[in-house]
Amino acid sequence: MAAALLLSLAAAGPPAGAKPAAGSLQQDFTAAASEYGVPESVLLAVSYLQSRWDGHGGAPSVTGGYGPMHLTDAATALAEAPHHSHGAEDARGDNSRPHQAHRAEREAVKAPDASALPPRLRTLARAAALTGTPSERLRTSPAANIRGGAALLADAQRRLGQDPSTDPADWYGAVARFSGADDTATATAYADDVYEVIRSGQRRTTDTGDRVVLLADAALRPDRATAARLGLRTVDAGLTECPPTVACEWIPAPYEEFGEGDYGNHDKADRPASQSIDYIVIHDTEASWDTTLRLVQDPTYVSWQYSLRSSDGHIAQHLRLRDVGWHAGNWFVNAKSVGLEHEGFLVSPDAWYTEAMYRSSARLVRYLAQRYGIPLDRQHIIGHDNVPGTVPSTVPGMHTDPGPYWDWAHYFALLGRPFIPSAGPGSAVVTIRPDYVAHQPPYTSCAKPGDSCVPHGSGAVRLHTGPDASAPLVKDIGLRPGGEASTTGVNDTGARASTGQRYAVAERRGDWTAIWYLGQKAWFHNPSRQPTAVGAWASMVTPREGLAEVPVYGRAYPEASAYPAGVPVQAVTPLPYRLLAGQRYVAGERTAGEYYYAPVYDTSGHTVVRGKEVYHEIQFGHRVAFVKAADVRVLTR
Incomplete structure (x- = not known):
């Protein structure tokens, strides 16, 4: 070859x-x-x-x-760059420990001072x-x-x-x-x-x-x-866990108690002995490199395992992989994932990342996937914008990075898993795969609310209620409980399917394909001369016989009887969506219900609760979700 x-x-x-x-x-x-x-x-x-x-x-x-x-x-380019992505989530995502108002969250992140910029900028x-x-x-x-x-x-x-x-x-x-x-x-x-x-x-x-x-x-x-x-410095590799093909530096995040029962900025654990690591979450930092490092070293802020610098692909590791970072806004996902923060701004008017960072990140992800047996697909290698809300009230505040400008197709090609057809044109499942450079759907609200964003390649397709570009966009009742329509806002994930995500086909009409999405048919333009999706094979789930609908969850927690004395039972609360009879959704990770109880600084009381209830992860909308195995049957055609 x-x-x-x-x-x-x-x-x-x-x-x-x-x-x-x-x-x-x-x-x-x-x-x-x-x-x-x-x-x-x-x-x-x-x-x-x-x-x-x-x-x-x-x-x-x-x-x-x-x-x-x-x-x-950088002094010219970043002077007016936005510095915060959409979202007001509790990065830890566990209601057993009340969300603290982190000091760093209240600080304004300033544009870089030209006189202090390093030569590389x-x-x-x-x-x-x-x-x-x-x-x-x-x-x-x-x-x-x-x-x-x-x-x-x-x-x-x-x-x-x-x-x-x-x-x-x-x-x-x-x-x-x-x-x-x-x-x-x-x-x-x-x-x-x-x-x-x-x-x-x-x-x-x-x-x-x-x-x-x-x-x-x-x-x-x-x-x-x-x-x-x-004559360059030698980095402190310290406790880094990186492949030899990347440059990795140990810049630890603090595990520190600072009064009134509060502590930060992560939790000690013993993964994978205590819990499996099933996901890798891709973020962007929404801050410059120096600001990113300052924040992750603040015990009152939050944490993640790795930061990656855009200019040259340099990697800083902050947490041991066995420990749990506070980064995804969903405690179940945090406890079973590794978080990678990539230097960048989702809504920068023409967001683009260097090839050096894409390659460095891909090497790191390949290493992590091999180490923990994580499948290289879009239900295990997910964006922060694919992490589900934990309960109905948290859905609207979930973060939306790395956003529609992250090039998932190129990233997965570097991972050695390009998105190629695995089934014919009439398949029951499709993989979203537009041409990133040529595919430039309009977005708004990059620089200012409502303003048009600069045209840019995108790996996301827009979803309509009918097979027509003039048809309204599909609605996301989790994002907008009042039933308002989705928008073309760069942070609005309510009517968006992203490259590499697989969906069950609901219908085809000419150049349009409908998929099952958030409990409804969602149509996207998929002309044969310039397709935005390719045929795929995947296992799917559908409600078992006799059920008109089944609930959908944002985390796979155990049943109440699984909790030992002294560990508060965590409610298994459905999200405001339903999987209806006749609908099908692509299945991902199959997992028993699990909850990591770690609400205090003293680790002696930390414990992993496992139940008998089994869940299937599904590609339900732009974000993944979970359904109980007892509620569905698996289709393998």
Whole structure:
């Protein structure tokens, strides 16, 4: 397969000696590489790791990077960036311990101070000085941006005392410096990724329609010794639990008691011996990197296992995996999951993440999934926006990150589990899979309430009450108990199905497909010439014979008789939805009812309660939910 891929990449490239078309992005790389004496393959690979060669229309990334080379000007880009996502949930999500008003939640998160920004967030200014190009042009012109990136690489090579070279192997140290990382592990992990891109080759049509090709150089072996001259710090790996292919630093979250029976910011546990870990929850931070680290080290705030930096993919681990973080707003999910926070802002006008972070995150998730036997699918690798509310009153306040701009299709391709058809076009189940770049449904309320968001690729499809784009959007009675219609708001998940999620087909009419969703038929545009879903196979559940409807739950708690003396019984409260007779929903994790009792700082009274009641996780709406196995029958066709 690898040989076939290399041959196909070679076949896709220009003939030997051929010049790229004038005015093309490929020509911009060729010209910049020639001007600054940088091997073109190095320039292409660095840009691919930063942006996958996309320009994003001159809009900044979540860390203030512009253009194909991700030249950073965070002071400009983030000055007006939003800093809070929608949601007012109790991140712990357990009513056995009253929600505390965390001090950090009441503090305003400030935009970064330009004078205090690290060099990795100010590379555009240096590129401007090296090239003599105005900063505004570096932000908005792909050709100028690429030229600025080439100048930075050449400058890094010169500062290392290295002569310009036509051999890509001689540029390892310069590539490591280009990452902007301040530690050796992250800089070298970044450079290793760049050279892997060169070895494997890449080809892609960018967001401007340009076809860019990097031919594979499978035999390339860089001179890694040059990175030793960078003089970077050595990170404290401490108690980190990470794969060797990423750079991981131990920055612990505090387990601390601070008076009046309150403590933070996580719970001690003994997973997986005490409880299995079944889910990985993907978040975005809604804050800059420095603010994220400050918050997670505050005992009055909340916690998660890992933070990932967008500019270079650096990872900080805060909790041992055996312990329980407060991150998902649902105690059942918290107790059985690992939380990954990715630096970024859901509603940034043109939210985009670097390829470096996507790759680092995917490697971490693969490692965690293998360690704990977690299936690599969208009912186990979930967004914070897929976590269900615990009871009816918490549904409207659940968080909505990472939102419709997270590229689930690309992420799962990096995980080695791309969303490919597993059944024919008339299948009983579909996997949502629009073309991320071309699929740009309108969203509102990114910068200001009601305002239109900047057009952007999205992995989410919009759901209507009928097979027509003018039909109203389906309603979510959990989000809006009064029956108000769903909206196109970027934080409104009431009529949204996301890439990788699987749903049972209810009906098909021409270019439209209906799925069962929140107890109703929900239609989305799915034309055969440009499908937004593909056929899939999956087990489904439906109410057992004789039941007109069955309740749906936001957590899989045990029956009352399972609780020992001294442990308060947790109510098994249905959500305001019903699974009706004749409807089908894709089944995920099958689990016995379980509750981790940990309401106080002293761990001696903590216990795991397990019951005999068994639940099925289902893909019920945009969020997952749970139904009792006794209420449903499983369909395997």
